[in-house]
Structure formats: C-alpha cells, structure tokens
Amino acid sequence: MKIKFGNRRVWIWLLLGTVLIAALFLASTFGAVNISLPDIFKMVLNKVAFFDFSAGWAAMDETIIFQIRLPRVIGAALVGATLATAGVLFQGILRNPLADPYIIGTSAGAGLGATIAMTLPINLTFLGFGLVPVAAFIGALASVTLVYNLARVGGKTPIISMLLAGFVVSALLAAFITFMMAISDRLNLDLHAVYSFLMGHISVTGWGQIAAITPLVIGGIIVARFFAFRLNAFSLGEEGAAYLGIEVERDKMLILALGSLLTAAAVSISGLIGFVGLVTPHSMRLILGPDHRMLLPASALAGAAFVVIADLLARTILAPVEIPVGVITALIGAPFFLYLLRHSRREYAF
Amino acid sequence: MIDLKIGQLNFSYFDGLVLDDINLSVEPGEMVGLLGPNGSGKTTLIKLISGILKPGHGDIMLGGSNLSRLNRRNIASRVAVVPQQFHIPFAFTASEVVMLGRTPFIKAFSGETGADRQAATTAIELAGISDIAGRRFDELSGGERQKVILAMALAQQPKLLLLDEPIVHLDISHQIETLELVRSLNTERGLTIIAAMHDLNLASLYFDRLVLLEKGKIHADGTPEEVLTEDRISRVFSTAVKVNPHPITGAPHIIIIPGEHKDNHVPS
Numbered sequence: 001m002k003i004k005f006g007n008r009r010v011w012i013w014l015l016l017g018t019v020l021i022a023a024l025f026l027a028s029t030f031g032a033v034n035i036s037l038p039d040i041f042k043m044v045l046n047k048v049a050f051f052d053f054s055a056g057w058a059a060m061d062e063t064i065i066f067q068i069r070l071p072r073v074i075g076a077a078l079v080g081a082t083l084a085t086a087g088v089l090f091q092g093i094l095r096n097p098l099a100d101p102y103i104i105g106t107s108a109g110a111g112l113g114a115t116i117a118m119t120l121p122i123n124l125t126f127l128g129f130g131l132v133p134v135a136a137f138i139g140a141l142a143s144v145t146l147v148y149n150l151a152r153v154g155g156k157t158p159i160i161s162m163l164l165a166g167f168v169v170s171a172l173l174a175a176f177i178t179f180m181m182a183i184s185d186r187l188n189l190d191l192h193a194v195y196s197f198l199m200g201h202i203s204v205t206g207w208g209q210i211a212a213i214t215p216l217v218i219g220g221i222i223v224a225r226f227f228a229f230r231l232n233a234f235s236l237g238e239e240g241a242a243y244l245g246i247e248v249e250r251d252k253m254l255i256l257a258l259g260s261l262l263t264a265a266a267v268s269i270s271g272l273i274g275f276v277g278l279v280t281p282h283s284m285r286l287i288l289g290p291d292h293r294m295l296l297p298a299s300a301l302a303g304a305a306f307v308v309i310a311d312l313l314a315r316t317i318l319a320p321v322e323i324p325v326g327v328i329t330a331l332i333g334a335p336f337f338l339y340l341l342r343h344s345r346r347e348y349a350f
Numbered sequence: 351m352i353d354l355k356i357g358q359l360n361f362s363y364f365d366g367l368v369l370d371d372i373n374l375s376v377e378p379g380e381m382v383g384l385l386g387p388n389g390s391g392k393t394t395l396i397k398l399i400s401g402i403l404k405p406g407h408g409d410i411m412l413g414g415s416n417l418s419r420l421n422r423r424n425i426a427s428r429v430a431v432v433p434q435q436f437h438i439p440f441a442f443t444a445s446e447v448v449m450l451g452r453t454p455f456i457k458a459f460s461g462e463t464g465a466d467r468q469a470a471t472t473a474i475e476l477a478g479i480s481d482i483a484g485r486r487f488d489e490l491s492g493g494e495r496q497k498v499i500l501a502m503a504l505a506q507q508p509k510l511l512l513l514d515e516p517i518v519h520l521d522i523s524h525q526i527e528t529l530e531l532v533r534s535l536n537t538e539r540g541l542t543i544i545a546a547m548h549d550l551n552l553a554s555l556y557f558d559r560l561v562l563l564e565k566g567k568i569h570a571d572g573t574p575e576e577v578l579t580e581d582r583i584s585r586v587f588s589t590a591v592k593v594n595p596h597p598i599t600g601a602p603h604i605i606i607i608p609g610e611h612k613d614n615h616v617p618s
C-alpha cells in the first residue's frame with residue numbers, strides 16, 4: 001500500500017498567483033484618475049522589455065502609474081505578504097488560534113513610537129522615510145524585546161508568560177497613546193494622523209520606501225520558509241519538539257524575532273492593519289491543511305492579494321476621502337473567514 | 351544497538367532532590383521496565399535520558415558519548431521518546447505526524463527525501479497503522495493516536511526507545527497490543543527499550559528486567575522475580591499484596607489485598 005504524506009496541490013499556486021497578479025493590475029487602474037488596463041500593460045512592457053508601444057495616453061498618466069500608483073500597490077502587496085507570514089509564524093510558535101502579528105506587543109509599541117514621533121517638531125528623512133515610520137519600527141521591536149525579557153525565567157520563555165506579558169505591556173502602552181491623544185492640544189498632536197496610523201493606511205509615496213523594505217520583507221519571508229518543518233514539529237508542543245531534535249528556546253527566539261521584524265517593517269509603512277495576519281493563515285489552513293511548508297508561501301500570496309484589494313477599496317469607495325484600510329480588511333475578512341469556517345466539511349482543528 | 355550507562359546521577363527541580371545517586375547500566379538490546387509510585391522519579395529519569403533535562407551531578411553515557419556533549423539533533427537521531435499523551439492542535443493526518451519523526455534528518459529547505467518517506471512508511475507498517483495513515487490525527491481514538499505516536503518515534507530510527515507509561519490511557523486490548531509490539535521491536539529489531547510502567551502485572555509479563563524506584567533512589571534492580579516481592583511492593587507502594595506465580599507463564603502476579611493500605615485510616 002502506498003502511503004501519502006501530505007498533499008501538494010499545484011493548482012493552489014496557480015490560483016493564488018493569478019489572483020495576486022489580477023489584484024495588482026486592477027488596483028493600478030483605479031484611483032483619482034482611472035487608467036485603462038491595456039494602457040498599463042503597454043506602459044509596463046515598455047519599461048521592462050523590448051517593446052515600444054506608441055503612447056496613446058497622456059504623459060501625466062505614465063507619471064501617475066510609475067511614481068504614485070505602482071509604489072503604493074506594491075507597498076500594499078508587501079505589507080499583506082508580510083503580515084500574513086508573520087501571522088503564520090506567531091500562530092505556529094505560540095500554538096494559539098488568537099495569535100496575530102500584534103499579539104506580543106508590536107502594535108502598541110509601534111503606535112506609541114509613531115504617536116510620540118508625531119509630537120516632535122523634527123523633520124528627518126531616512127531612506128525616504130519620515131520620523132514616524134522609523135519611530136514605529138523601533139517602537140515595535142523595543143516593545144517585543146521588553147515583553148520577551150519580562151517573560152523570561154531561568155533561561156526559558158514560557159508561552160503563557162509571553163502572552164500575558166504581551167497583553168499587559170500592550171495595554172500599558174495603549175494607555176499612554178490614549179493619554180497623549182487626550183492632551184493632544186498641548187502636545188500639538190494631529191489626532192487625525194494618529195487615528196490614521198492606528199487604523200492602518202498604506203503611506204507609500206515613492207520607490208525609496210519600497211527599495212528600503214523589500215530586502216527585509218522578501219528576505220524575511222524566504223527565511224521563514226526555512227523554519228517551516230520545524231514549525232510543524234512545534235505542533236507537538238515544546239517538549240515534543242525537543243524530543244524531535246529541535247533546540248526549542250533558540251528556535252522559538254529566532255522565530256519570534258523574525259515575526260517581529262517582519263511586523264515592524266510592515267507597520268512602518270502601513271500603520272496597524274488588523275485582521276490580515278489573523279485571518280489569512282486561518283483561511284489557508286482551512287483550505288490547505290496545517291503543513292507550514294504550504295501554509296507559509298500560500299499565506300504570503302493570499303495576504304498580498306487581500307491587502308492590495310482592501311487598499312484599492314479604501315481609496316476608491318468614498319473618493320476623494322480615504323477610508324482606513326484596516327476598516328476594509330475587517331469588513332471583507334470577517335465575513336469571508338466566517339464563510340470558510342461554516343462551510344468547511346469538518347471541524348476546524350487548532 | 352546502543353548501551354546506556356548512568357553514573358552517580360543526581361537531579362533536583364527548584365524544591366528538593368528528585369533523583370538521588372542513580373547508577374544504572376543498560377546493555378544493548380535490553381528491555382527495561384521502570385517501576386515506582388507517583389513522584390518516585392520515573393518520568394524525570396526518562397527526561398534526563400532523553401536529554402531534555404540536564405543532570406545536577408553525574409553523567410549519562412549513551413553509546414560511549416556523554417549526553418551533555420551531544421546537541422539535540424544528535425540525541426534525537428539516536429533516542430526517541432513516546433510520552434504519555436500528545437495534544438496536536440492542528441489537523442495533521444496520521445502519516446504527516448509520523449513524518450514529523452524525520453525532523454532530525456530533514457534539511458531546512460530541501461524537505462523530505464525518498465529515504466525519509468521510506469523510513470516513515472516502514473514505521474507505519476511496523477506500528478500496523480497503514481489503514482488509518484490518511485486519517486486526521488485529531489479524529490482518531492486514544493489507542494490509535496498512541497500507535498501513531500509510536501510510529502513517529504520509530505520513524506526517527508532510534509537505537510534507544512523511551513516510553514513514559516505508554517499504556518496508561520488504553521483499554522486492555524490496546525495495552526496488550528502495544529506491549530506486544532514494543533516487545534517485538536526489542537526482540538526482532540534489537541531496539542534497546544526503557545519504559546516507565548504503572549501496571550506491575552503487565553510489567554512482570556513483558557519485561558525481562560525491572561528497576562524499582564523509591565523516592566528518587568533505585569530500590570531494586572533485577573528480574574521480575576527478584577524485584578516484585580511481597581515485602582518490596584508493600585513497602586514501596588504502602589499497599590499490602592500477595593504475590594503468586596502466574597498460572598501460565600510463572601511470572602510474579604500481584605494480588606492486591608483490599609483495605610490494607612498503610613495510609614488508609616480515619617483521622618481521629
């Protein structure tokens with residue numbers, strides 16, 4: 001009898017890849033100025049390959065596509081892929097279905113960092129980033145480091161302690177944010193900017209930011225794939241993983257550090273977009289099963305498509321008013337996930 | 351085939367000594383049952399031999415190498431552990447769980463090779479779970495799960511197999527099936543086996559050598575006839591028993607005398 005070990009479904013890569021590419025082009029056509037899909041194809045082909053289509057479009061359109069819209073659409077894709085990957089890492093290592101990229105303090109740390117930066121009368125630019133994203137990035141990593149060290153006892157970092165420390169530190173930092181918002185007058189704090197950060201907003205304004213975070217994000221997603229089989233072993237719990245030859249504390253620290261770094265990178269250009277990192281991994285697990293070797297790349301593709309579409313809706317539904325993209329991810333993500341949960345044939349095991 | 355030598359081993363958690371001056375030598379291909387009341391140190395000893403706890407004092411030599419000098423991956427490619435119970439939160443199939451046993455051998459990016467699939471398939475056949483290999487682990491019965499976990503341990507292709515009360519949650523049919531399987535792995539494949547056991551009668555029937563622990567010390571070490579005496583059991587387990595030879599095999603058979611527990615008195 002031939003025994004099957006797992007399921008490699010080729011169609012899922014074709015499907016997810018097609019959806020992502022379709023989402024990228026769709027999101028590029030719509031905006032303050034709509035540019036037709038064939039024109040975009042021609043512009044892109046002119047740029048990248050040996051094509052020379054005559055320009056049947058306004059020169060302005062080309063500037064809009066290449067200088068404004070494409071960086072933003074690609075930024076949204078990177079943010080989505082990153083948050084979904086980090087979500088898989090955190091759910092896998094913490095073995096907790098409520099885990100998302102923000103669970104051990106990244107969001108509150110980033111929020112506080114960003115809020116403090118908004119009150120400072122300094123105008124710095126670093127690799128195309130202003131002070132706010134840099135402060136958000138540092139805040140996210142600082143707060144995870146604090147949580148990890150608070151939870152550490154005698155050379156070990158128990159997951160329960162980490163979840164509790166993460167919850168408490170997040171609550172504390174959130175209180176500081178609320179306090180600063182309450183006295184926003186005295187701090188010269190722009191409340192709208194704070195809300196925009198806390199609800200998520202893809203704030204990519206050019207290729208500089210993309211160039212800066214792409215190596216971190218793509219590199220991180222590839223490194224995450226190296227941990228896939230070890231994450232499977234962690235499903236047995238830390239003791240079971242140790243019996244299988246895993247250096248538990250070392251790998252746990254590496255996976256948490258990687259997840260936090262990815263989250264911090266995403267947050268620095270998008271603020272706190274909720275739901276993507278929680279629901280994308282769960283949805284992919286419902287469809288594909290729990291093997292992290294499939295789950296990680298599939299979630300990255302699905303998360304990318306999800307945020308690209310959400311950002312498209314956020315900036316077009318009530319144009320010229322932009323809805324926070326976090327609102328859209330929740331509005332689409334919640335019903336979609338509930339649909340999957342209700343329609344999966346068997347009980348969802350986590 | 352691998353041997354195990356434990357010399358002057360001490361171990362304590364934060365509060366007090368759990369294992370005290372343990373000296374134990376297990377020859378290649380032996381099958382040893384660890385007995386003792388709850389809290390006597392059986393599970394701790396198994397965790398020490400598997401290397402996930404570090405001894406406070408003393409050495410554990412595995413096939414001539416000191417365990418403290420081996421990394422986890424090295425240990426896991428020689429020693430496999432079947433714990434009492436596993437909770438696996440995700441919907442892995444039984445065959446995927448067995449494949450997890452190949453973790454010490456699988457390279458990070460290349461994934462499982464034909465050799466890994468072969469080892470997992472052999473383990474599945476040995477454990478007799480080919481018919482349930484495609485089913486979801488979380489939907490299997492307790493007895494089936496135990497066999498899947500045993501198959502996972504076998505997929506590690508260990509030299510030494512440690513079992514922590516492997517039959518404690520099973521009905522007698524699954525208990526016997528599991529012990530028969532473990533014994534055939536020992537006799538036919540030469541696997542060295544150490545198993546913590548609660549059921550003294552089954553231990554007597556299936557093991558050639560028993561080690562009785564009492565409060566972290568070795569109280570007795572020998573054949574079932576040497577270890578399972580009325581005096582020793584009454585003392586170590588605080589329970590009055592009668593020991594008769596098993597009517598068919600002749601192995602010691604323990605009969606409990608009700609109402610004679612030493613701590614069983616009504617406080618006045």
